[in-house]
Amino acid sequence: ATSPPPGYAPLLKDWENFYTRRLYHRIRDCWERPVCSAPGGRITVVERDSPDGNKTMLMTKRTRECLNLGSYNYLGFADDWQTSCKSHVMPTLDNFNSCLCSARMDLGTSREHVRLEELVARYVGKEAALVYNMGFGTNSTTIPALVGRGSLIISDTMNHSSIVAGSRASGALVRTFVHNDAASLERVLRDAIARGMPRTHRPWRKILVMVEGIYSMEGEICNLKGIVEVVKRYGVYLYVDEAHSIGALGETGRGICEYAGVDPADVDILMGTFTKSFGGMGGYIAGDKALIQYLRRASAGSVYHNSLSTLVCSQVYRALRVIMGEDGTDTGRRKIAALRNNSNHMRRELIKMGCHVYGDYDSPIIPVMLYNPTKIAAFSREAFMRGLAVVVVGFPATPIVLSRTRICVSAGHTRKEIERALEVIEELVDLLRLRYANNVMG
Ligand code: PMP
Numbered sequence: 001a002t003s004p005p006p007g008y009a010p011l012l013k014d015w016e017n018f019y020t021r022r023l024y025h026r027i028r029d030c031w032e033r034p035v036c037s038a039p040g041g042r043i044t045v046v047e048r049d050s051p052d053g054n055k056t057m058l059m060t061k062r063t064r065e066c067l068n069l070g071s072y073n074y075l076g077f078a079d080d081w082q083t084s085c086k087s088h089v090m091p092t093l094d095n096f097n098s099c100l101c102s103a104r105m106d107l108g109t110s111r112e113h114v115r116l117e118e119l120v121a122r123y124v125g126k127e128a129a130l131v132y133n134m135g136f137g138t139n140s141t142t143i144p145a146l147v148g149r150g151s152l153i154i155s156d157t158m159n160h161s162s163i164v165a166g167s168r169a170s171g172a173l174v175r176t177f178v179h180n181d182a183a184s185l186e187r188v189l190r191d192a193i194a195r196g197m198p199r200t201h202r203p204w205r206k207i208l209v210m211v212e213g214i215y216s217m218e219g220e221i222c223n224l225k226g227i228v229e230v231v232k233r234y235g236v237y238l239y240v241d242e243a244h245s246i247g248a249l250g251e252t253g254r255g256i257c258e259y260a261g262v263d264p265a266d267v268d269i270l271m272g273t274f275t276k277s278f279g280g281m282g283g284y285i286a287g288d289k290a291l292i293q294y295l296r297r298a299s300a301g302s303v304y305h306n307s308l309s310t311l312v313c314s315q316v317y318r319a320l321r322v323i324m325g326e327d328g329t330d331t332g333r334r335k336i337a338a339l340r341n342n343s344n345h346m347r348r349e350l351i352k353m354g355c356h357v358y359g360d361y362d363s364p365i366i367p368v369m370l371y372n373p374t375k376i377a378a379f380s381r382e383a384f385m386r387g388l389a390v391v392v393v394g395f396p397a398t399p400i401v402l403s404r405t406r407i408c409v410s411a412g413h414t415r416k417e418i419e420r421a422l423e424v425i426e427e428l429v430d431l432l433r434l435r436y437a438n439n440v441m442g
Contacts, residue, residue, distance in 0.1 A: 027377035030392055033384075036063060039071035040079040041412040043389055066389035067421050069407045074248045074364050075335040076412025077279030077319050084331070085279075085318045092314040099309050104296070108307030116317045120284050123320060124246070124254060124272070125264035128292035131284045132301040133308040135243055135273030136162040138283030141301035142271065143208075143239075144170040145294075150197060150205040154188055154236075156180065158215045163241060167210070173198070179218070182226030185209065189234050207236035213245025213256035217398060217406065219359020219367050221249070224260040224267075232266065239269040247277025248364050253323050253336045259362070277323070280316040282308040338411035339364055342418055346409050349422050354435035358404070366407040367393075368425075368434070373403045375432050380405075382431060386424045 004010050037044035047062040077084060092112060102108035113131060121129040132138040143166030147153060151172040155163060158179045167174045175192060178184035189207070196202050209231050211222050224240070231238045242255045250258030255272070257264045264270060269287050274280040285295060296302050323332040343364045350357050356369040370379055373394050380392045383405075394403040409418070429435050 023373060027380075030377050030380035033389070035389075037065075038078045038081060039068060039073050041068055041073075041076070041410055041414065041417055042066065043068040043071065045384070045389055064384070064387060066384065066387050067413075067417055067424075068389050069409070069421055070389050070391040071410075072244075072276040072408055073279055073410045073412055074244075074277040074339055074408070075253075075279070075319070075323065075332075076338070076410050077277075079410075079412035081279065081315075084322055085315045088318040089311055089314045092310050096310040098311050100307050102307065103304055104302045104307045110307075110310050110313070112310045112313035112317065113307065116313045116320075117284070119317060119320050119324075120272075121286055123324060124242075124270050124286045125257070126270060126286035127289045129284050129286040130292050130295050130299075130302060131274075131282055131308050131313070133282050133305050134301075135275055135281075135283035136165075137301045137305060138271055138273065138285060139163050139241065140166040140169060141299045141305070142269075142285050142295060143167055143210075145299040146170070146237075146239075146269070147172040147206055147208050152192055152204045152207045153210060154185065154192070154207065155210045156212065156215075158218055158220075159210055159212060160216055160241060160243070163210055163212075172208070180211075180215070180220055180223050182223055182230050185227060186230045186233075189230065189236065193234065207234075208239055209236055210239045210241070213240060213242040213249065213259075214363050214365060215359075216244055216365065217367065217393065217404075219363045219365035219406075221245070221259070221360045221363055222256055224256050224262050228262050228266045237268045238266070239271065240267050242270060242272040243283075244276055244363075244365060246272040247323060247336075248339060249362065251336070253277065253332070274312070274316045278316045278319045280312045280319065282312055282316070335411040339409065342411065342413050342415075343409040345415075346407065346418055346422070350407075350425065353422075353426055353429055355425075355429060356434075356436055364409045366409065367404045368407060370403045370405060370432070370434065371401055373400055375434075376403050378432055379428060382428055383424065386427065388421060388424045 034046040035043055036046060042065055044063050044065050047064055100108045117129045117131055139162035147170050149171045153167045153172045153174045155174055155176050156179055157176045175188050177188045197204060211227055213222050246255040247253045249255050269285060271285050273283040321327050325332050340362055344361050347357060347361060347366050350368060358367040359365060376392045376394050383390045391406045393406050
């Protein structure tokens with residue numbers, strides 16, 4: 001690589017230089033392991049001898065079938081895709097190929113998009129919805145369309161990177177409140193309203209509070225009732241990211257509002273993704289008609305991004321019909337119940353084992369704390385050798401001494417698979433000394 005001219009910083013950021021060289025460079029095989037099957041309860045992973053990325057993948061033929069504790073296949077649609085979705089998607093493939101090669105605004109809207117939007121709106125209890133080709137882009141392009149200079153965003157400290165990106169891009173001032181703490185939100189709000197905008201002290205144009213239904217690194221469920229009380233008292237707007245909670249929480253999978261007993265009318269913007277419970281791709285914004293009509297013209301995701309693949313529209317539409325019981329069976333209900341049973345069983349057993357487990361019961365995200373970053377590689381490799389595919393997370397996604405493995409449970413896991421996974425984890429817990437005598441987390 002060329003060396004930078006005098007006075008210029010190197011192209012890579014400082015932390016990347018430091019950590020890539022000193023720590024992550026030697027353990028790159030723990031991430032981006034190539035897979036060669038659908039992300040069901042089991043997944044086939046390509047074995048790699050060296051952390052040398054794709055080159056090795058193309059050369060090696062050795063694969064390993066693993067129990068999959070890493071993918072977000074919450075309702076198990078990756079497991080029964082062939083029977084539940086395939087026959088509904090194939091006519092779309094014949095008709096449209098895979099993509100409309102156009103933005104929604106231009107020639108990128110099909111009947112598949114429109115009917116999916118109608119169904120999503122009905123499901124989440126809002127007047128209208130708009131679908132996007134990416135969950136990340138849903139947040140990062142919607143937020144700047146809603147607020148800008150002169151507005152204030154009050155964001156949970158643990159909000160996802162897509163919310164952070166959208167908030168920064170919007171030009172609004174961003175303040176944070178203590179994670180999931182309605183009292184802290186109220187303090188920040190009261191203070192911000194009393195002071196007004198910096199320097200001029202004029203009133204804010206808009207104030208938008210941003211939270212998530214289930215926090216993706218913490219596995220914690222939002223205290224939505226408490227948050228809504230504060231938001232209503234101060235008359236500000238509320239945006240809830242339901243990426244992990246839609247389909248996964250509530251008796252009928254309608255997400256955090258159903259779970260917390262909150263009327264969807266009390267949330268101004270309901271955002272969600274299709275990448276978790278629905279086994280698809282893309283995201284949505286649901287709200288009242290005027291808001292959605294406005295976003296169709298104002299958000300970059302609608303105006304400038306290629307539209308969501310028609311194939312994915314059909315697949316997600318079908319998955320949602322199954323979840324809603326509109327396929328004439330109780331498969332949806334059974335999936336939702338199986339997810340909850342599997343998640344709670346896994347969490348209970350890990351706590352009994354003495355692990356430090358973050359998050360709440362009913363959440364399919366179960367972070368098990370490794371703490372020390374040197375345990376990241378050990379956990380990932382030893383698990384893989386025993387036929388368990390896991391996700392390990394460290395800095396910068398978490399503070400460096402709060403490294404963890406993030407287990408995702410699925411309705412597609414059989415009880416036998418969960419038991420086998422627990423056996424393997426117990427071996428790893430002993431090997432890596434992850435048992436804590438005073439299990440304060442339990
Ligand atoms: N919001 C949250 C809370 C997420 O966890 C994620 C990704 N896991 C996204 C948005 C982005 O969604 P996608 O991966 O579908 O782009």
